[in-house]
Amino acid sequence: MRSIAADKPHMRITRLLLFLFAALTAASASFAQKRDENSYLKIANVRYATHTHSDPSLNMLNVYMPKKGSNSPMVVWVHGGSLAYGDKDNVLHKAEYFTARGYVFVSINYRVSPAVKHPANAQDVADALVWLHENARHYSSDPENIFLIGHSNGADLAALVTLDDKYFLKAGGSSAILDGVVLLDGTGYDLSLLMKSAGNKMKEWYTESYGKTKKEWDQASVINFVKADSGAPPFMIAYADDQEPSQKQAITLSKKLSEAGIKNTVFHYEKKTSNSINKELGRENDKPTEDVYRFLQEIHYIAVNPIK
Numbered sequence: 001m002r003s004i005a006a007d008k009p010h011m012r013i014t015r016l017l018l019f020l021f022a023a024l025t026a027a028s029a030s031f032a033q034k035r036d037e038n039s040y041l042k043i044a045n046v047r048y049a050t051h052t053h054s055d056p057s058l059n060m061l062n063v064y065m066p067k068k069g070s071n072s073p074m075v076v077w078v079h080g081g082s083l084a085y086g087d088k089d090n091v092l093h094k095a096e097y098f099t100a101r102g103y104v105f106v107s108i109n110y111r112v113s114p115a116v117k118h119p120a121n122a123q124d125v126a127d128a129l130v131w132l133h134e135n136a137r138h139y140s141s142d143p144e145n146i147f148l149i150g151h152s153n154g155a156d157l158a159a160l161v162t163l164d165d166k167y168f169l170k171a172g173g174s175s176a177i178l179d180g181v182v183l184l185d186g187t188g189y190d191l192s193l194l195m196k197s198a199g200n201k202m203k204e205w206y207t208e209s210y211g212k213t214k215k216e217w218d219q220a221s222v223i224n225f226v227k228a229d230s231g232a233p234p235f236m237i238a239y240a241d242d243q244e245p246s247q248k249q250a251i252t253l254s255k256k257l258s259e260a261g262i263k264n265t266v267f268h269y270e271k272k273t274s275n276s277i278n279k280e281l282g283r284e285n286d287k288p289t290e291d292v293y294r295f296l297q298e299i300h301y302i303a304v305n306p307i308k
Contacts, residue, residue: 040064040099043139044089048131049124054111061128062088063139064095064105073145073179073300074136076129077107080152080278082202083121083209084113093282097289103296104141106132110157113209118220121209123170126161130173147296148181151278155186156222159253163232164225175232180299182236182292184281185274187245189253191217194245202245223253228260235264236295238288240272267291 042064049059066072075098079086088107098105110124129148136143150158161167162175188194188206192214195203210220218224226232235257239250250266257264269277269288280286 038096038099040066040095040105042095048108049127051111054115058109058111058115059124059127060088061106061108061132062091064091064099064107065139065141066099066102066104069102070140071142072102072104072140073147073296074104074106074132074139074141075147075149075296076132077105078110078125078148078150078154078158079107080150080154080274081112082205083118083153084205086112086154091282092279095282097282101293104136104139113205117208118210118216119167122157122160122164122167122220125157126167126171126173129161129177130168130171133173133177143177145179145300146177147299148178149184149292150182150186151184151281152186152274153188155183156188159183159186159189159222159235160220160225163222163227163230165230178233180233180236180296182238182295183250183253184238184288185240185246185277186237186253187249189221189249190223191221193223193248193252197245197248223256226253226256226260226262228262230260230262232257232260232262234295234299235262236267236292237264238267238269238277238291240274240277241268241270246274265295 042062044062045057045060046063047056047060050056051059077091077094079088079090088109091107095105108125108128110121112121129146133143133146136146148158148162150156158181162178162181165175168175191206191210195206195217198206210216237250237254239246254264254266267288272288277288281289281292283289
């Protein structure tokens with residue numbers, strides 16, 4: 001067999017072009033296969049706000065867009081992490097699940113302790129939501145169909161910005177942009193109640209983020225901002241079976257919402273932990289996932305088919 005060096009110049013060029021074409025074709029096929037594994041197109045690290053002397057990555061969000069369709073409803077995810085850690089990139093099965101069902105899925109970051117204290121993190125969530133409402137159409141989403149989902153301390157923040165209107169007002173918007181809110185195993189709807197039974201580690205996290213006084217806790221507790229005729233959207237409140245605080249918090253908030261005439265439903269998942277309810281959201285045959293999807297679908301159906 002002759003080596004390439006022994007070929008004539010035009011033969012060497014031809015062989016080289018064929019080799020490059022084959023390599024590019026293989027690479028393209030590999031890339032296409034990788035993209036086809038997902039139901040979405042991802043736009044990462046979109047800035048929604050800027051704060052001097054802050055880590056810029058903490059005011060960014062990721063958008064996951066369905067490959068097909070337009071004017072899609074939007075789901076906004078607020079991660080947990082004791083207001084001290086967590087990241088928008090850690091969405092596991094969630095983006096794939098919701099985009100496969102026609103939702104634009106957004107995961108946001110917000111500033112955390114000890115770099116900042118409350119209310120900076122809550123304000124970040126409101127800022128992100130107003131920004132998304134204003135820019136929804138750039139991502140093939142319907143600004144009139146936005147849902148908010150929070151887990152753990154992310155659930156606390158989601159409830160607070162929805163019901164305490166000062167955060168949306170400062171962001172230049174209104175909680176009326178939200179069609180529904182899902183709270184997954186929140187623990188800080190009533191911080192004064194929580195502090196009575198919280199363990200040392202939880203107390204340490206919360207005092208670092210919120211402060212040490214009852215006055216500071218009350219200002220960060222959504223339970224104190226529930227009021228009738230607020231126009232608040234429906235709530236789905238879920239709690240896991242692994243800890244008592246989340247059960248007390250869920251029932252206390254639900255009672256307060258009901259007294260104010262705000263529609264809400266409580267779900268108790270006995271076989272879930274706070275960790276698993278988050279990690280398994282978006283998996284097939286996962287009960288909390290099915291309940292969340294049904295909740296979103298029912299509200300979306302009413303929104304697009306109003307009673308005349």
